[in-house]
Amino acid sequence: MPESAHFTPQTFKFLHALARHNERDWFKAHQDTYEQAVRAPFLALITALQAPLAQISPHFRADPRKLGGSLFRIQRDTRFSGDKQPYKTWAGARLFHERHRERPAPSFYLHIQAGECFVGAGVWHPESATLRQLRAFIADNPAAWRRAVHAKPFTERYEFWGERLLRAPQGYAPDHPLLEDLKLKNYAAGCALDDDLVLSPRLPDALGTHLRALAPLVDYLCAALELEF
Template identity: 60%
Template sequence: MPRAYFSPATFRFFKAIGRNNSRDWFHAHKDDYENHVRGPYLDLITDLAAPLAKISTHYRADPRKVGGSLFRMHRDTRFAGDKTPYKTWAGARFFHERRHEIQAPAFYMHLQPGECFAGGGMWHPEPDVLKRIRTFLDDNPKAWIAATRSKVFASRFEFWGESLSRPPRGFPADHALIDDLRRKNFAAGENFSEDLACSAELLPYLVDNFKKVAPMVDYLCAAQELEF
């Protein structure tokens, strides 16, 4: 039976750490983090493993506390102007089994007050990977169009991230897929409400979201010569 994983207390925690972003406050409220964020998130990741395997046997929902699907709460502040130690959101990525060998697309979900979303693709692909994707788009336009121009995809998903202001080198400005070739990221998704995040509909919603974005993820895997 579908169950609710998160609650309004989850989002109250995110708002509270936004107001009190310090190690002392976090350690004093670590039980709230475990009970309302990490614990429920790991339960959700565990329950996503079987349906994700039906979408692709090469993708993993990994419920380990460290090194798994759930992003760590600590921020990497080494090169950031903002030195606050903790994120005010929690995200999970569901990755390809060969992610340590080659940069691969992933499925993703994100919880944050006023900004919950889910989808998939490749965020900030490395320069050689980006070039390979663009070349693959040029060589295989029909499959890309089929994956990203369907009524279902267009009605639910929007692409994330910035695009070049000019055509990338080697591609004409009048190319049929010029808007896609100009992308710096190949990731797409849709927003969902906090009410849905706190309901028993979250798991079936995520499974449906990943199924619908899977053709694009499959295409990006092909561009990287990865199995899907």
Template identity: 45%
Template sequence: MIDSRTQAHTSAPQAAAAFSPASLQFLTRLAQNNTRDWFKAHQDEYEAQVRTPALAFIAQIQPFILQLSPRLTAVPKKVGGSLMRPQRDSRFSHDKTPYKTNVGIQFRHFQGKDVHAPGLYLHIAEQGCFIAAGIWHPESKTLNAIRSCIDENPNGYKKALQTLQHHGFQMDGDSLIRPPKGFDKHHPLLSELKRKDFIAVKHIPFEDLCRPDAVQLCAEHFKHCSPLMAYLCFALELDF
């Protein structure tokens, strides 16, 4: 019997590119006119050039994401789905501009409640686009579980890093200055244990997202992140 997810992956026709230069042009103009009045006046352009293409991309890549893991979510909804909202949370920031000048799309683990859960991510902005995977700013309990897993089961983590590096990814995010409490300061993986984020990042040109095979390209990048995602889920006792 052919698995339905595999069938979706192999038989789905190649769709037209979801994104276009107009998508990035809108984000550039928004950065120059980041006010509620301007955004409201250009709401139709946002819908046509940014949100609709992003939702189309999510719908097109959904079979590929589910093939990587049925525990990941790919939901093409305006609110509450994989597309992150355009409004900024500026309550605790000196920057009070109301809107994000990037598109953020996240395919996170279904057992996670927010952006701090393990997941895959696509970032689109004038400053640069990138594919990412892992977990960003986990709470202390989650962070300790990952560090303990790396300490006790280093080989799986090292293999995941090797796969990522082979395919052009680099680990990114914040790190501690000193060794984390309870870990040997001479630990062979100390630089990894000091991480506060476990995120793998690969920069890609925006032009790749405008290609007819953009979904397949992104799906292939995400596939290389599977060992890291599986390891993080193992550390957190989540299915993958």
């Protein structure tokens, strides 16, 4: 266990201030604080997760590079958005599959924002073809799906995020035994993290536990998408 926490109250303080002053001039003036309170500790945490992630799967990466790695850029892509605020008001990272640039792939995800921290895993906003592929695999392999996400250790801790279809997807009977799962628009699940935990030295160990508990879902989704796990 690390001797000190990665994140500090200054992490939340900076992100809260950024939400109030979401402007390039303000960010530039406070960029050193971002580096010290947000980016540097997050990159250190990503490094700390490399060993537990490698024990789960040799095909997933916790990449601590400043650019092009696991940590998402704080800058928003505003090109196709009506919201032109230049910065995200949270920090996020994904532990990705080694082939994620070649094909759709699940990932593990960590979100840091005061009062809204969470950890999760899966496939978020899949394209239509990927969504059909996932549904078909679940319908063809129901027993393994139930073992992965209907087991008590999973259901007591995690919930699936996002919307569901109002009716059965095309091609599936309205009385299908896994109908509620087939109606999902996202195959991603997770749980909230308490702010006190995020600011404590216990965070890496807690995240390692979550990665292991979420691994059956990720393993199943990898099989559905013809990826190694």
